[in-house]
Amino acid sequence: MNSQITKLFAVIVLLFGVLIYFTSRWTVFSATALNANALNARPQIEQLRIKRGSIFANDGTVLAKSVKAGHGTWSRTYPEGSLFSQAVGYSEPSAGDAAGLELSAANYLRGSPSSISALFGLSTSTQVGDDVHTTLDPGAQKTARQALDGQAGSVVALNPRTGAVLAMYSNPTYDDNHPSPNKQCDAVGCLVNRAVSSAYPPGSTFKIVTATAAINTGKYTPNSIVNGNSPVTVSGVPLSNDGNQSFGDITLTDALTYSVNTVWAPVAVNVGTKTMTEYMKRFGFYAKPPLDYPAGEMLPSRVQSPGGQYYPPGSADEDIGRIGIGQGGLVVTPLQMAMVASAVADDGKLMVPHLVSSVIAPDGRTVTTIQPRLYHQVMTVKTAQEINLMMRTVVDEGTGTPAQLGNGIEFAGKTGTASVGPTGLGETQPWFIGFAPANDPKVAVAVDLERSDSGQSGGQVAAPIARDVVQTLLSEGK
Amino acid sequence: MSARNRELMGLLPASLLITAGFAGVFIQRKSELTNVSLTYGAIFLGLCLAAHVFIRITLPYADPYLFPLVSVLASFGLVMIYRISSDDARQQAQWFVIGLLLFAATVIAFRDYRKLEQYRYVIVSISLVLLILPRVPGLGEQVNGAYLGIRIPGTSGFQPTEFSKVGLVIFLASYLRDTRQVMVQGARRVLGVTIPPLKHFGPVLVIWGVAMVILFLLSDIGSSLMFYGALLAMLYVATGRFSFVVVGLIAFGLGAWFLGTHIPHVHARFEDWQHPFEPKIYNAVLGSYQLANGLFAQAAGGVFGQGFGQSILTTASGSALIPEPQTDMIYAVITSELGLFGAVGVLLTYLLFVYRGFKIAILARDSFSKLLATGLSAVFALQVFVIVGGVTKAIPLTGVTLPFISYGGASIVANFVLVALLLLVSDRARRPVVRT
Numbered sequence: 033m034n035s036q037i038t039k040l041f042a043v044i045v046l047l048f049g050v051l052i053y054f055t056s057r058w059t060v061f062s063a064t065a066l067n068a069n070a071l072n073a074r075p076q077i078e079q080l081r082i083k084r085g086s087i088f089a090n091d092g093t094v095l096a097k098s099v100k101a102g103h104g105t106w107s108r109t110y111p112e113g114s115l116f117s118q119a120v121g122y123s124e125p126s127a128g129d130a131a132g133l134e135l136s137a138a139n140y141l142r143g144s145p146s147s148i149s150a151l152f153g154l155s156t157s158t159q160v161g162d163d164v165h166t167t168l169d170p171g172a173q174k175t176a177r178q179a180l181d182g183q184a185g186s187v188v189a190l191n192p193r194t195g196a197v198l199a200m201y202s203n204p205t206y207d208d209n210h211p212s213p214n215k216q217c218d219a220v221g222c223l224v225n226r227a228v229s230s231a232y233p234p235g236s237t238f239k240i241v242t243a244t245a246a247i248n249t250g251k252y253t254p255n256s257i258v259n260g261n262s263p264v265t266v267s268g269v270p271l272s273n274d275g276n277q278s279f280g281d282i283t284l285t286d287a288l289t290y291s292v293n294t295v296w297a298p299v300a301v302n303v304g305t306k307t308m309t310e311y312m313k314r315f316g317f318y319a320k321p322p323l324d325y326p327a328g329e330m331l332p333s334r335v336q337s338p339g340g341q342y343y344p345p346g347s348a349d350e351d352i353g354r355i356g357i358g359q360g361g362l363v364v365t366p367l368q369m370a371m372v373a374s375a376v377a378d379d380g381k382l383m384v385p386h387l388v389s390s391v392i393a394p395d396g397r398t399v400t401t402i403q404p405r406l407y408h409q410v411m412t413v414k415t416a417q418e419i420n421l422m423m424r425t426v427v428d429e430g431t432g433t434p435a436q437l438g439n440g441i442e443f444a445g446k447t448g449t450a451s452v453g454p455t456g457l458g459e460t461q462p463w464f465i466g467f468a469p470a471n472d473p474k475v476a477v478a479v480d481l482e483r484s485d486s487g488q489s490g491g492q493v494a495a496p497i498a499r500d501v502v503q504t505l506l507s508e509g510k
Numbered sequence: 511m512s513a514r515n516r517e518l519m520g521l522l523p524a525s526l527l528i529t530a531g532f533a534g535v536f537i538q539r540k541s542e543l544t545n546v547s548l549t550y551g552a553i554f555l556g557l558c559l560a561a562h563v564f565i566r567i568t569l570p571y572a573d574p575y576l577f578p579l580v581s582v583l584a585s586f587g588l589v590m591i592y593r594i595s596s597d598d599a600r601q602q603a604q605w606f607v608i609g610l611l612l613f614a615a616t617v618i619a620f621r622d623y624r625k626l627e628q629y630r631y632v633i634v635s636i637s638l639v640l641l642i643l644p645r646v647p648g649l650g651e652q653v654n655g656a657y658l659g660i661r662i663p664g665t666s667g668f669q670p671t672e673f674s675k676v677g678l679v680i681f682l683a684s685y686l687r688d689t690r691q692v693m694v695q696g697a698r699r700v701l702g703v704t705i706p707p708l709k710h711f712g713p714v715l716v717i718w719g720v721a722m723v724i725l726f727l728l729s730d731i732g733s734s735l736m737f738y739g740a741l742l743a744m745l746y747v748a749t750g751r752f753s754f755v756v757v758g759l760i761a762f763g764l765g766a767w768f769l770g771t772h773i774p775h776v777h778a779r780f781e782d783w784q785h786p787f788e789p790k791i792y793n794a795v796l797g798s799y800q801l802a803n804g805l806f807a808q809a810a811g812g813v814f815g816q817g818f819g820q821s822i823l824t825t826a827s828g829s830a831l832i833p834e835p836q837t838d839m840i841y842a843v844i845t846s847e848l849g850l851f852g853a854v855g856v857l858l859t860y861l862l863f864v865y866r867g868f869k870i871a872i873l874a875r876d877s878f879s880k881l882l883a884t885g886l887s888a889v890f891a892l893q894v895f896v897i898v899g900g901v902t903k904a905i906p907l908t909g910v911t912l913p914f915i916s917y918g919g920a921s922i923v924a925n926f927v928l929v930a931l932l933l934l935v936s937d938r939a940r941r942p943v944v945r946t
Contacts, residue, residue, distance in 0.1 A: 033880050034872050036747040040884065041868045043743075044891045048861050051895065052854055054902035058808040059850040066809035071792050071802060073831065074810055077822050103828040126826065 079125030080105040084141040085161035087120055087133060089170045090198075090389065095120050096134065096208075108134075110208045115173050117208035118225040119166075119200045119387060121326075124211060131211070132225065133387060135326045137164045140391045140399065162399050163392045167196035175504040176201035179497040184482035186226040186366045189501055192374040192467055192476040194404040195383030197323070198505055199477075200367075202226035228321060228330040231363035232480060235450030235490065236291040236431075237463045238358030240372050240419065243288060243296075245303045245311040248415040252299065254285045254422055260292040266353035271297055274449075285422045289430030291447060293357045300356020308356065309346035314410040315375060315382065318345045321367050322384045322407055333364035358450055370478035373465040375408075376423065377444070377473035380416035382407045420444050424470045427495075435464060435495035437503060442470035445498065447490035448480075458487040464494035468502045475505045513574040513940075514566045520578025521562060524585050525555040531589030534818045554585055561610055568617050569937040573870055576936070579863045580914060580929055584922070586856070587915030590844060593819055594836045598917045605919040609926035616930035623934045624878060630684040637677030638720065640670035669911070671733050672924035675893070676931070678717070679740060679885035685713055686748035687877040694749050717741050731766070731779060732896040732908025738762050740889040747884050748877075783906040801900075801907050803832045804842035808853075808902070815849030836917040838909045841901045856915070857898065864891040867932055873939040883935045886928050 058066065066072060083106050087096040095116045101107040108123050110116070121132015123141075130138060143161035169189075176187035176199050186202035206222040217223075224230060246252040260279025263272035273279070273293050279286070287295035300308055312318065317333045335343045335350055338361065343350055354360030367385065375382035384405040391399040411419075423444035426432040431447040445466025453459035462484055467476040479494040479501070529551030558581045565572060584606060592599035620626060626633070689710040717737070742758045745751075770780045778796060785791050786798035786805065793799070810816055821843060825831050832839045845853040867887025874880045893913055900907035911921035 033747050033750070033877070033884075036750050037868050037871050037880070037884055040743055040747055040888065041865065044864055044868075044888070045861065047891070047895045047899075048857055050904055051857055051898045051902060054899070054904040055808065055845060055853045055857075056850055058805050058902060059811050059845060059853070060813060063809040063812055066806055069787060069806065071787060071789065072806045072809075073803075073825060074806055074822050077826055077831070080826050081822070101826070103824050103826060105826045 076125050076128065077105070079142075080107075082106065082142050082159045082161060084108065084123065085143065085163040085394070087137075087141070088163065088165045089116070089168050089173075090166065091170060093170045095166070095168070096123075112170070112173075113207045113209060114205040115170070115177060115201070116168065117206055117211075118202050118227065119168060119197075120208060122208040122211040127212075129211070131223070131326065131329065132208075133164065133166065133325070135329075136324055137388060137391075140164055140388075143394070160394045162394065164388055165390045165392065166387050167191070167198060167389045168200065168387065169198045169505060169508065171504050171508050172199035172501050173201050175199075175501050176497070177203075179500040180481075184220070184226070185480050185494075186230075187477070187479050187497065187501055188227045188366045188370040189475055189477045189505060190370050190374045190383075190385055192377035192383065192473050195374070195385045195407070196389065196404075197385055197387050198475065199501060200225070200227045200387070202366075225329060226482070227366045228323065228325060229365075230482075231331045231333060231365050232461050232482070233362055233450035233452060234358040234364045234369055235448030235461060235463050236293075236296075236358055237369055237372070237446050237448035237465045237478075237490070238356070238362065238364070239288060239291065239296045240376060240423070240446050240465070241311060241315055242300045242303070242308070242356040243284070243419055243422065244315075244376070244411050244415060245308055246284070246299050247418055248311070248411040249303065249307060251303060252284050254283065254418050256284045257281050258284055258287055258292075258295045258299070260287060260290075260295050262294045264294045264298060266297045266301065267351045271353070271357075285425055288422045288446070289425045291426075291431050296357050297353035301353045303356075305346055305348070305350060305352045308352055311410070313345065314408045316368060316371050316407065317364070321365065321371070323367065324386050324388050324402075330367075331365055333368040334362075336361040336363055358448055366478045366480050369463065369465045369480070370476055373445075373467050373478060374476035375410040376416050376419050377467035377476045378416075379413045380409055380411040382410050420470060423466060427466065431489070431491040432464065432466070432495050434491055435466060435499045437468060437499060437506075441468060441506065443468040443499065443502065444470040444473075445495065447495060449489040449491075452483055457485075460484045460487045460489065462488055462490040462492070462494040464490050464498045466498060466502075468506065475502050477502055513572070514562070514570060517565065517574040517577055518562055520575060521555070521558050521581055524558060524578060524581035525551055527582060528554045528585035528589060531586070531818075532592065535589065535593050554581075554588070557607065557610060561613070564614055564617075565933065568621070569933050571940040571942075572933040572937040573866050573940070576863065576866050576870075576929060576932060579859060579866065580926075582859060583856075583863070583914035587840075587912075587917075590840060590915060591836050591917045593847075594823060594840075594843065598836050601919070602917050602922070605922045608919070609923045612923050613926040613930045616927050617934060620931070620934060623882070623931060623938075624876075626680050627684040627687075627878060630681045633677045634681035637674040637681070640674045640677070641720070643670050669918060669920045671730075672911070672918075672920040673927075675737065675740070675889050676886070676924055676928050678737060679744070679889055680882065680931075682717070682741060682744050683878055683881035683885050686744055686881055690748040690877070694751065730908055731776065731906050732900060732910045735905070736889060736892045736896050736910065739892040739895075740885055743888040743892075744881055744885045747871075748881055779906045779908070783903065786903065800833045800839065801903060804839050804901050804907075805903060807832055807839075807842045807846035811846040811849045811853075813850045815845070815847050815852055818847050821846035834909070837911055838897065838907070838916070839901060840912055840916050841898050844915075857894070860891070860894045860913075863887075867891075870932055870936040870939060874935055875939060879935045879939065883932060886932055890925070890928060 081104050083098045086094055089095055094111050096110050098106040099109055121134040123130045123134040141161045143159055172189055180203050184203050187199055189199035202225055204220045204222045206217055260282045262276050262278045263270040279292055320327055320330045320332050337343055351360040355362045384407045386402050388402055390401045393399050423446055424442050427435045427443045427445045432445045435443050435445050437443050443466055448463030450461040452461045462481045465478045467473040477498045479498045481494055532550045591602050693710050742755050746755045769776045781791055782798035786802040791798045792802055823831055823835050835843050864887050871880045871883035874883055893910055897910040897912050899905040911918045913925045
């Protein structure tokens, strides 16, 4: 019987070989597919078990924190709710969904298990993420919300010296504690961060870009005499000023002060598509903003054809004259326009905008501190100072007077009132961009309101909002 | 070194394992490393030492590796269960003590285990009754659609099949010792197939029928495979006729195929096995949820595992992510936390145990002892194959315990009886022949 017993043992060894084969099949060969299987709840539970780091405003206000949700899991609460929701976003691991900073800073917020503890499995079971400190200013956010007063639109404020985003608020908004939008909220796109995810015609605020190209190339100076009669023919189609007003021979500065379309469109044509495109690129057009924010939630600023396609940069089909006054299919994000103001404010240096200021580990160690970085030197210091002076006259005596700050602080700005919607209805997109104090800029700002049915101008409605936000930030010493 | 001293040394790794294991759980739970873990280790070691002394006195020549292997498996199981549920671990520790007591009782009562042969029909009757017991109304307990346990107050699901397997092996060893000669000699060849005489083969057919009835009545594919596999293994060793095994396997295959296609519950189990990731089957009542989540847990383990105490066992709402993690699915938890390496380590420990079992069979001097040791080792190996094979989707999943590791009172006690019988056979086999 002994030989049978030996053979039987061989069969048993074979059976155990089958067990080892199948175990390795699941642990090694098919592991990746199983881990990614839609029925597999483990990855989600793993995310829920991580104590994500908190997100803070620049004064230490908690914008997002993890609270115990029982059974070893954590859930996210946003104490400031809708005030910061567009910038902060949300994290919903159970739905596999995240947005805003919660998504772009996820690697910091999640942290990582240390390799040694993972190897021995003797660590505490909770993975704790790093805290993310942002540059967002609660006072400016509150002022922006208050000043917008429920109107659809957005406010972006930057520190022109560092690129720090001081305010990023847009309406309509949502409560990120409950990111699954209701129908009513969904219908108006409440989850869309209009500051970076929506692009609109910038109207006359774009004349700053045209002016930069005109002066920095040496083709014009602020004192160049230009003709402001209305109408003029651009690309074979007549173009007129607001109210078809004619200004006669004026300086380029005056043309900006009174936002004379019939000057700036020919100036853009004169500068040429190639040079205009070059300067747009220097300001950051034609690329997604270099912001530390999810790329999928940001749009580049560019030119749309009447058919809804996007022209490649510098296309011969563009109507560069109308683009030069912020029309002609040009669509831009509010952040892009804040970057335009910021570049002028900081002597022509465009800094990389950023929301995160520093990342702090749970043990108090500083993981990283974001240093100001130059994005582009857009123009010479001289050009920047000349445009700075031109923009001051806009607020001092031109279309932007409602933005005046008083107390001897000068605001350099530019209004915009883009025509939007069907021709003849007179719907507008009011804008204001600028920076203050003009002689020592600390805040650059862009404000836009989405589609004013009554055709209000940027000077009337956007400039006061910009004034309030800038006033708040300056009074806080930011 | 004498056999008993080797056994004593063999207990060292077991005690180190349990102490380190409990220490691991304590650290993982963020409590400080207290001397409680050392106390647990010490108590376990004390129990093992007591058993060792008992073996030293009663079975001085028995195989020295079997008991240390059992201690390694049991201590590993205890730590694993403690990590899943400390309440279950406390119960399991009590069952461990009861198992040791029954172990001692078996050794004392059946010092001459050959007298078991006298009671073979009593033993097989009791075994069959125990098998049917879970189906008795009021007593039975339906788990996942299969009737595997009976309710005994104070315990959670007592599985009588664990004892049946030992009883049936004793019966077969005794019966085949008597009839193995006539089965071979009386065989006729029909169409090139050797057919044993029906008169002697009858009881074997009865066991085949019983395996099918288990499948039919208890809806328990795993147990029937285990019993039937042990029967074929013993038949082969007793007669040396491989053709019997082939005929037996075909008969089992036909039976299983018929039941699999005609009994809805058995059919459903086959479907679960074949398509565990089909959303419809996954979400169905008694569907493949358990199997699929076991496989997900193993995938999460990878080669080295997630680390002890790191696998996710509960959902966000606190329910069990893998149903029955401490019994049926404990192999998935082991693989998840200790990876392929840990799982293979456990399998090799079992294989060593089976190897020592067969070694005892080879050394045994009489047919009954040989068949008994073979049967016990085979049924033990097949039990491991059935549950690990089920959890790894090699075969349909059925609730059988992983011997000495899974939580379960009947399992640990019955397996201690199994070990006691193996050691009894071993002691007699290795005893120096004294000429008088």
